[in-house]
Amino acid sequence: MDGGPERGPSGTDGPVPRRREEGAEAASAARARGEHTHGEPPAPGTVVRRHSVRGQVLDALRAALVSGELRPGEVYSAPVLGERYGVSATPVREAMQQLAVEGAVETIPNRGFRVVVRTVRELAELAEVRCLIEVPVMLRLARTVPPACWAELVPLAEATTAAAATGDRAGYAESDRAFHRAVLSLAGNEQLVAVADDLHRRSQWPLLNSPAPRRADLVADAAEHAALLDALMAQDLPVVASLVREHFNGSGH
Known part of the structure; x- marks a missing residue:
C-alpha cells in the first residue's frame, strides 16, 4: 500500500535492509583488511598457504627418497625433519602420512616413520605390471x-x-x-594415468645400499624417450613395444 513504511522480510520496518547492507559493507571492509569475521569461512589464502607448505614438504621428501638422502630402513621423526626443512612438525607428519599411503614409509608408533626397504623382486614386479599396462596403451596410441x-x-x-x-x-x-x-594422457583415461604414475613413482625408490646412478646411465635412459617418440611418430609398433619393455626392465624408469 502506498504511503506505508517499507517492511523487511520478517515484518520489520525499513531500517533492517539498511542494517544488513551496512553489515555486508563492514564484512567486506574487514575482508579487504585481511580480517576474519565470525560466521564466514576463513580467507582462501590461509588454506592455500597451509596446503602449499604441506605440498612443498611432500615434494622435498619425495626428492630425498629418490636421491637416497632418506635411507631405506632408517626411522625419521617429524620434529627432526621439520627442523631440517624449517617448518613445524605438522606439515611433515601430514606429508609422511601421504607417503605411507603410497607405500614409501611405514609408521612406527612413538618414533616416527621408517623408509620402506625395497627388494630387487619388488622392482621387477613393478616393471612387469607397468609393461602390462603401458605397452598395449602405447601400441594403440601409435596407431591412432x-x-x-x-x-x-x-x-x-x-x-x-x-x-x-x-x-x-x-x-x-x-x-x-x-x-x-x-604420453599416457593421450589415451584420455585419467584413472589409467593415475595408476601408471603411482607405479612409476614406486619404481623410482632406490634399493638398500644401492649406488647412485651414474650420469651416463641417466643420459642413456633419457635418450630412450626421444627414440620412443620417433617410433610412435613412425607407427613402428614392434620398436615401440621393444623400447618400452627395455626402458622399464633395464632402468626401472
Missing part, C-alpha cells in the same frame, strides 16, 4: 595419434635429457614421470 601430437611432446623428452645431464636423480625422476604422464 597423429605425428603432430607426438611432436608436441619433444620438449618434455628434451627436459629429461637436460635433467639427466646434471646427474640430478630427483630432478630426472620428476621430468621422467612428466614425460610418461603426457
Whole structure:
C-alpha cells in the first residue's frame, strides 16, 4: 500500500535492509583488511598457504627418497625433519602420512616413520605390471595419434635429457614421470594415468645400499624417450613395444 513504511522480510520496518547492507559493507571492509569475521569461512589464502607448505614438504621428501638422502630402513621423526626443512612438525607428519599411503614409509608408533626397504623382486614386479599396462596403451596410441601430437611432446623428452645431464636423480625422476604422464594422457583415461604414475613413482625408490646412478646411465635412459617418440611418430609398433619393455626392465624408469 502506498504511503506505508517499507517492511523487511520478517515484518520489520525499513531500517533492517539498511542494517544488513551496512553489515555486508563492514564484512567486506574487514575482508579487504585481511580480517576474519565470525560466521564466514576463513580467507582462501590461509588454506592455500597451509596446503602449499604441506605440498612443498611432500615434494622435498619425495626428492630425498629418490636421491637416497632418506635411507631405506632408517626411522625419521617429524620434529627432526621439520627442523631440517624449517617448518613445524605438522606439515611433515601430514606429508609422511601421504607417503605411507603410497607405500614409501611405514609408521612406527612413538618414533616416527621408517623408509620402506625395497627388494630387487619388488622392482621387477613393478616393471612387469607397468609393461602390462603401458605397452598395449602405447601400441594403440601409435596407431591412432597423429605425428603432430607426438611432436608436441619433444620438449618434455628434451627436459629429461637436460635433467639427466646434471646427474640430478630427483630432478630426472620428476621430468621422467612428466614425460610418461603426457604420453599416457593421450589415451584420455585419467584413472589409467593415475595408476601408471603411482607405479612409476614406486619404481623410482632406490634399493638398500644401492649406488647412485651414474650420469651416463641417466643420459642413456633419457635418450630412450626421444627414440620412443620417433617410433610412435613412425607407427613402428614392434620398436615401440621393444623400447618400452627395455626402458622399464633395464632402468626401472
